[in-house]
Each structure stands twice: as structure tokens, then as C-alpha cells.
Amino acid sequence: MKLMGLNASQVEESRAKYGANTLTQIPPDPLWKKVLEGFKDPMIMILLVALVIQFVLFLFGQAEWYEPVGILIAIMIANGVASVSESRQEGKASALKAEEESKEMAKVIRDGALHEIHVSEVVVGDIVYLQAGDKLPADGEVVEGELKLDQAALNGETEEAKKTPNDSGEEYNIKDLLNTCYCYRGTVVVGGEGYVEIKVVGDKTLFGQLALEVQEDTRQTPLQVKLAKLAKQISTFGYIGAIAIIVGIFAKTLISGNLPATFVDWLKLTIEAVTVAVTIIVCAVPEGLPMLTSILLSYQSLRMAKDNVLVRKINGLETAGSLSLLFSDKTGTITEGRLSVVELATGNVMKFDKLADMNDALKMDVVTGIGVNNSASASDGQIIGGNSTDRALMGFLVDSKVSEEVGKADVKSFDAFNSTKKMSSVTISRNGRAITYFKGAPERLLEKCATFEDEKGEIRHFTERNYLNQYIDTQAGRCMRLLAVAKGEEGAFDEGKLTLVCVLSIRDNVRAEARDAIAEVQAAGIQVVMVTGDRKETAVAIAKEAGLLKDISDVALTSQELAEKSDEEVKELMPRLRVVARALPTDKSRLVRLAQELDMVVGMTGDGVNDSPALKKADVGFAMGSGTEVAKEAGDITILDDNFSSIEKAILYGRTMFKSIRKFLIFQLTVNVAAVLTCFIAPLIGENEIMTVIQLLLVNLAMDTLAAIAFGSEPALKEYMRDKPVPRQESIVTRHMLIEVIIAGLFITCACLLVRFVPEIGSWLGQTPRLGAEGKILDSVRTYLNSAVFATFMLAITFNGFNARTNKLNVFEHLGRNKNFLLVMGVIILATFVFIEIGGEVLSVTPLSWTTWLICAILAFLIIPIDLIRKSVLKKEKGE
Numbered sequence: 001m002k003l004m005g006l007n008a009s010q011v012e013e014s015r016a017k018y019g020a021n022t023l024t025q026i027p028p029d030p031l032w033k034k035v036l037e038g039f040k041d042p043m044i045m046i047l048l049v050a051l052v053i054q055f056v057l058f059l060f061g062q063a064e065w066y067e068p069v070g071i072l073i074a075i076m077i078a079n080g081v082a083s084v085s086e087s088r089q090e091g092k093a094s095a096l097k098a099e100e101e102s103k104e105m106a107k108v109i110r111d112g113a114l115h116e117i118h119v120s121e122v123v124v125g126d127i128v129y130l131q132a133g134d135k136l137p138a139d140g141e142v143v144e145g146e147l148k149l150d151q152a153a154l155n156g157e158t159e160e161a162k163k164t165p166n167d168s169g170e171e172y173n174i175k176d177l178l179n180t181c182y183c184y185r186g187t188v189v190v191g192g193e194g195y196v197e198i199k200v201v202g203d204k205t206l207f208g209q210l211a212l213e214v215q216e217d218t219r220q221t222p223l224q225v226k227l228a229k230l231a232k233q234i235s236t237f238g239y240i241g242a243i244a245i246i247v248g249i250f251a252k253t254l255i256s257g258n259l260p261a262t263f264v265d266w267l268k269l270t271i272e273a274v275t276v277a278v279t280i281i282v283c284a285v286p287e288g289l290p291m292l293t294s295i296l297l298s299y300q301s302l303r304m305a306k307d308n309v310l311v312r313k314i315n316g317l318e319t320a321g322s323l324s325l326l327f328s329d330k331t332g333t334i335t336e337g338r339l340s341v342v343e344l345a346t347g348n349v350m351k352f353d354k355l356a357d358m359n360d361a362l363k364m365d366v367v368t369g370i371g372v373n374n375s376a377s378a379s380d381g382q383i384i385g386g387n388s389t390d391r392a393l394m395g396f397l398v399d400s401k402v403s404e405e406v407g408k409a410d411v412k413s414f415d416a417f418n419s420t421k422k423m424s425s426v427t428i429s430r431n432g433r434a435i436t437y438f439k440g441a442p443e444r445l446l447e448k449c450a451t452f453e454d455e456k457g458e459i460r461h462f463t464e465r466n467y468l469n470q471y472i473d474t475q476a477g478r479c480m481r482l483l484a485v486a487k488g489e490e491g492a493f494d495e496g497k498l499t500l501v502c503v504l505s506i507r508d509n510v511r512a513e514a515r516d517a518i519a520e521v522q523a524a525g526i527q528v529v530m531v532t533g534d535r536k537e538t539a540v541a542i543a544k545e546a547g548l549l550k551d552i553s554d555v556a557l558t559s560q561e562l563a564e565k566s567d568e569e570v571k572e573l574m575p576r577l578r579v580v581a582r583a584l585p586t587d588k589s590r591l592v593r594l595a596q597e598l599d600m601v602v603g604m605t606g607d608g609v610n611d612s613p614a615l616k617k618a619d620v621g622f623a624m625g626s627g628t629e630v631a632k633e634a635g636d637i638t639i640l641d642d643n644f645s646s647i648e649k650a651i652l653y654g655r656t657m658f659k660s661i662r663k664f665l666i667f668q669l670t671v672n673v674a675a676v677l678t679c680f681i682a683p684l685i686g687e688n689e690i691m692t693v694i695q696l697l698l699v700n701l702a703m704d705t706l707a708a709i710a711f712g713s714e715p716a717l718k719e720y721m722r723d724k725p726v727p728r729q730e731s732i733v734t735r736h737m738l739i740e741v742i743i744a745g746l747f748i749t750c751a752c753l754l755v756r757f758v759p760e761i762g763s764w765l766g767q768t769p770r771l772g773a774e775g776k777i778l779d780s781v782r783t784y785l786n787s788a789v790f791a792t793f794m795l796a797i798t799f800n801g802f803n804a805r806t807n808k809l810n811v812f813e814h815l816g817r818n819k820n821f822l823l824v825m826g827v828i829i830l831a832t833f834v835f836i837e838i839g840g841e842v843l844s845v846t847p848l849s850w851t852t853w854l855i856c857a858i859l860a861f862l863i864i865p866i867d868l869i870r871k872s873v874l875k876k877e878k879g880e
Helices: 008-018 031-038 041-057 067-103 206-213 222-256 263-284 288-305 315-320 330-334 360-372 386-398 441-450 466-477 513-522 536-546 559-563 565-574 585-597 609-617 629-634 645-683 693-712 718-722 734-757 759-764 779-804 819-838 850-861 862-878
Strands: 107-109 111-120 127-130 139-150 159-161 187-199 309-310 327-328 334-343 377-379 381-383 411-418 422-428 433-440 449-453 459-461 481-489 500-511 527-531 557-558 579-580 602-606 619-625 637-639
Touching: 111 433, 127 139, 127 565, 159 779, 206 579, 206 609, 222 263, 288 309, 288 645, 288 862, 309 466, 309 645, 315 645, 327 585, 327 645, 330 334, 330 377, 330 527, 330 536, 334 386, 334 466, 334 585, 360 386, 360 433, 360 449, 360 481, 360 500, 377 386, 381 386, 381 466, 381 527, 386 481, 386 500, 433 441, 441 449, 441 500, 449 718, 466 500, 466 619, 500 513, 513 527, 513 602, 513 645, 513 718, 527 536, 527 559, 527 585, 527 850, 536 557, 536 579, 557 559, 559 579, 559 585, 565 579, 565 585, 585 602, 585 609, 602 609, 602 759, 609 619, 609 629, 619 629, 645 693, 645 718, 645 734, 645 779, 693 779, 718 779, 734 759, 734 779, 734 850, 734 862, 759 850, 779 850, 779 862, 850 862
Parallel strands: 327 527, 327 602, 449 500, 527 579, 557 579, 602 619, 619 637
Antiparallel strands: 107 111, 107 127, 127 187, 139 159, 139 187, 309 637, 334 500, 377 381, 411 422, 422 433, 433 481, 449 459, 481 500
């Protein structure tokens, strides 16, 4: 039958009626929109409030111009780094996608002739001609020929699907990917050739429907939840502190009896109280935290790219560190994603996994039996043609570096695999004799074998077959695909006089590194569940080898068994769930939803279009680098080498980032608590401005920015993978962190107040408080003591940085792996020295003597032994 296809008018009519073969794409947010979205961050919102207040005070002449400008710069840096980084990553992904799409072509018959057009021009009713290597441009039905399709992009499995015309006219379910007539967009032809009539295009294809599902909003990340909670707590602390300082100043004025005489004096007192209150609020807010998260995300993203991990969506990294449940695809992630030869056994069950270990005679027969008797071929290390089994066999020879020994020049005849005979054969000429090699199902060949070739290459009679049959049953139980190789002269097959060469075990094998990576992830308290479209027996066998199924209480379900259970029943068994077989895309989305309802932080891996909705819905989606563009777009992180061990690295980097944020918070909150308490208590006991606004600005901006760099460079330590996942709702500031902050904050406050108000310490500093004519301390002495207070404060918070970066007694542990920390702390000390020594009246400081610097340094250094005492007590409580 000659296929004519559509004519030009029919093409236009079809396009007008059914639409173009394009997928709806929601463009990524432009940079300006990402920046605006960043202002919704709770920390940024608090800073915006502080900015407005500082700006109003500047308008009234109660603040310098650099104060609101400094806060504005902190906001823009914090917001801009993350937005620019994410925008660049999306730009790279979009460019790669556009380049790939421009190359997608399809061969169609129109007006009785074959034309090559762009995929987007295909319409409903087109007759598409397909050959091996072609990708389906849209969904349709086979009308002529026979096709073998790789449908892994849709169902995640390597098993080929055979598609033929529906000559019987029977109805079939197009949603069942295993039907024998219907083909789907995104699948690849691996064998045969034929013609497909297009039935649906664009978003109406199965590929398109799944792609649309991924374009939906996702919930807040765990870090966003924790930061929102922290922002509320900090703002409350700041507001209470501000109100308290206003009340305190008015109370002090009333108690002292120095009441303002006029309305203007009352107004000045009020403005002074409000100014100090705003200073308290600014001190309470860790401006560096948004900046730190931005620097951390960008810095860690660059580090991860070297480990084959591309962070497409910045927040995906921090979420990876909080994972409590990971749904992993099987094919290509836990397994190698391709069939490979696992083992060879002779008739007396001598096992080999390498050709190099074989006797030369046996090796030659194996190479001939699986290499010459093969529809695939090898060229420059590449496998060309053949079905998945033949490609696996040829790949084994290539890996063994013997593919060049596969000589097909002596071939007299070749009979390709036949599903009826369940075998293939090749006849070659060797030493003047014709020898035929057979390769096929063991049950078909073993009954024809009277002898076998042993490990020494010697021919022996088959006197005992039970051992071999037992081995075959064992391998079948491991879900191995078994092939027998035999040889014989002309007529040997019919006479039952073949010689068995070997039995091969073939399987999509578990990655060696995946076992260790899964064990590491499980040790980190993360539950791993394998979700696969494969049958249950195969899935269970793979899960056992990968270390997923260990205990008798572990659960493995099929899609049907899962569907029969209610949501509550699934939630109940979720902690024991390890395997879901014959899984549908809807199963994955349902599992993610139920796990999230249990307040778990959920990860999902995948590579096919079928995985995309679940990748999008999960808290963090890991898309495979070899997967479809739809899957990559839906995922947050792309695993470039498709390896489970790279997922483990992503989790480690995520945990490192979360640890760094907590370290920074200990450091920064200590600074803020100490600054707030010092500025709050000092006015109540006689010093209204113990630290000036510009000094506090130095503390808040320089310390925040520099500390973000210091803690953002912390190394990724394997020990973090021994910690349990942090619950989604747990506060980012733990009880032990709060105790550390309070103890350090109180010590720094006491140290500063002692330097300023205790005469004995003033004497040590060479500045015995001397009173002026009005009974007040002399300005020169006051400035000197305040300068010493600032030096003590800055040195103390610098030394406390060493306490904050580790909970170990050795504060210098792993310090050599974070040289930025040492550099930053050195810069802070140097900047403090320069600030005090040359700042003069402009900065309200005066140079200090070397004796004063030494005393301030010793007093500040005491914060390290004090924290060591706290750590020792904590370790005793934990029984360590």
C-alpha cells in the first residue's frame, strides 16, 4: 500500500484545528523579578524596616547619610548575589535546551513524497517515517512496518517495546505504554523501521501532559521556614529591646530629676531615645545572614560543579541537606542503566567475570560465540546496532579489550536471533572445518549439549547437570537474563551433540559505588525508597544487592498493591517502605504528597518525562544528566554523571551549608546580643553612647560581610553524614546554640562594662577616671575608655569566631582547610587596630597604649576557655 500523507491544505487545516506540535513553556522569571521576589525574605523585610527608620532619622538630621546607605548596600548584596547566580544557571540551561531543540527533525510523507521538517511543524494526520535512532516527534499509531522502541524516557525502563500495526482492529488502552500499536513522543527507535500516523501533538501528547504538570508552585524550603521563624523571634527581641531602652531613658530622666524644661527639650529627649532604640533594632538584626546564604549557595554551587552536580535552582542545595526521605529511580541511578555481562560459568560451574582469567582456547570460543555471533559491531570503542542483549555482549568484549579479535571475515553464514527458535547462530570456517556457534535460551540449548568445555579448554562429557541447573536457578532468582553459548559441527544440533561453551548472566547491574553511597545516606538517617517500573521480582533482587532491603519488616509493594491502600494506610507503612515496583507517574506524585503531609523533607530522583511531576512536587528534585530536558527543568539539581554517589555529595554539601549557617548564627547572634546589652545597659549607668553609630555600623556591616566569607568557606566534612536529618519545623537556633550565644554575649557585655566603668581596670589601662569642673569624667578619659571598650568588643567577637566554628574542644580542628577564616579574622583584628589608632575625632576614638592593647586582648581571649568549659559540661551531659 502506497502511503500518500497530507497535502499542503490538509496540513494547514490540521494545524488550525489541532494546534502546532509545540510544548507550552513558562519562561523563567527575569532578573528584576527575582530581585523583587527576594525582598519577601523575612530577614530582608526586617532590614527594610530598619532602612526606612534610618532614612527618616537622616531627614530629621539625627543620622548620618552613610547609615541608611550602609543598610541599603547590605540588602542589595544579599539579594543580588542569589538572584544573579540563579539567573545565570537558568540561562545556561535554556541555551543548552534551545541548541538541542534546533536539531530536532522528523521525516514525513506529504503529497506522496518524503520530506524532512522540524519537529514543531508536524501536525495531526502526518505519516512519519521512522528508522533506528529516530525520536518520536508526537504520539501516534503504527500503520506499516515494525518498530522496537526505547520508552525509558516515559517509563524509566530499559526493556524494548515492540510496536506493529493494529491489523486486528481490537481496542487497546493508549495509556498503557506496553500496548503493541501506539507510540509516544520522546521515545527512541532502537530497531526496525516503519510508518506512524500522528494522532495528537504538542501539549496533548503524553510527553506534553507530563511536562505541563511540572510547571506549578512548590512549597517553602526547610531553610525558608526556619529563617522565617528566626526573623519573627529576632524582630520581637529587637522591638522589645527598643521599647525597653525608650522606657529606660525616660525612667532615668525622671529618677535623676533632670526633667526637660520646654517642649523642644522633650522633643530632643524623645528623638535621642528613639535614635538609641533604632540602634538597638539594627544591632539585633543579623544583616549578614541573607548575604551569607547567598554567598554559601553560590560558592557551594561552584564547588559542586566539579563533582558532577549542577545546581539549577539555588534553594535546592540547602534543601538537599535537610532530606529525610529520598525516592530514587532504579535504572541508571542505582543500576548502571544498561545491560551488562555480570558473570560467565562453564558446564562444571567454574565462574569468571573477566575474559583475561580464561584459558586461551575457552576465551577464543567465548569471543566467537558472543562476538561473531552478534548483530552488533564495535568501532573505536563504540557499539553500533544490535538489540540490547547483543550490545551488552559486544560491550563486554570492548571492556575486555578483545573486540578487535572479533573477526567476521571467516563467517560462512549468520542466522540472526529468532523469537521462535529462541537463538541465533553463526557458521565459521576454522582450520578447514565448518563450526557453528549457537547463542540463546539455556533451556533451548542445554538439552542439545552432550559435552561441555571446561576451564582448561578441554572437552568433557556432561555426566552431571544438576549442579549447573541449580546455578541457573540461583541466577534466575537474582533476576539475571541467562544466555547459553554452544558450538558444534554440521548436524550436531539436530543430533544433540553440541558442546556447551558457557552460560552468561546478563543484567542491568547495581553500580558498585551506589551500594556504598546508599549505605552512607542511610547512615545519615535518610530513608531511601527505590521506585521503578520494573517487575517486583527484579526490583526486590536489585534492592537486596543495593542494601535497601535488609530486615524482614522492610516493605516492597507493586503499583497495584499501593493503589489498593488508603492514604492513611500508606502513611502508616511509609517508614518501612523500601521498594515500589511497576510504579506509575501518579504513584510517585502520590508518595511525595503523602510523605510531605507527614512533614518529611522529600527528595526524588528521575530522568524521564514520567518522573517530572514528582521531581517538581518534591522538596528537592534530582534530575539525571542523561535524562530528558523536561525532567532537568523540573528538577532543582542535575546529577551530570547519573550516579547515586553524586546525590550523596549533594546531600553532604547541603548539610555543610546548613552547618555553616548555624555556625554563622552563633557568631552573629553573639555579636548582636552583646551589642544590644552593652548599648542598653551603658546609658542606664551613665554612658549614653558607649559605642557610636559609626562604630556599630562597622560591627554590623564589616563583621557581617567578612564573617559571611569566613563561615561560607567551611569544608564539607564526612562526619556531617553521621548526623540525623534536621526536622522541617525545628528551629534553626537550638537550645545549645542559644546557651552558647547567651554565655558568650554576657561575657562580652561584662568585659566591655568592666573596662568602661570599673576604676581599677581603668587604672590598669593607665586612665584613672578624673572628673572635670562639672563633676563629669573628662572627655579625653571617656574617649580613651570607650576606645578600649571597642577594642575589647572587636577582639572578643573575633576570638569567639573560633568557638563558633566547631563544637569540638579543639577550636583549631580542620582550620587548615578554611584559610579564608584565618584571613578574615586577621583582617578584622588589623582593621580594628587601624580604626582605633588613626580614626581620631572623626571616628570618636583615640590611640591606645601597647599595655592597653595587651590587657584588652587578654580579657577578650578569655572567651575561648570559658566556652571550653561550656563544651566540656555539654559533653558530660551527653555522656561522650
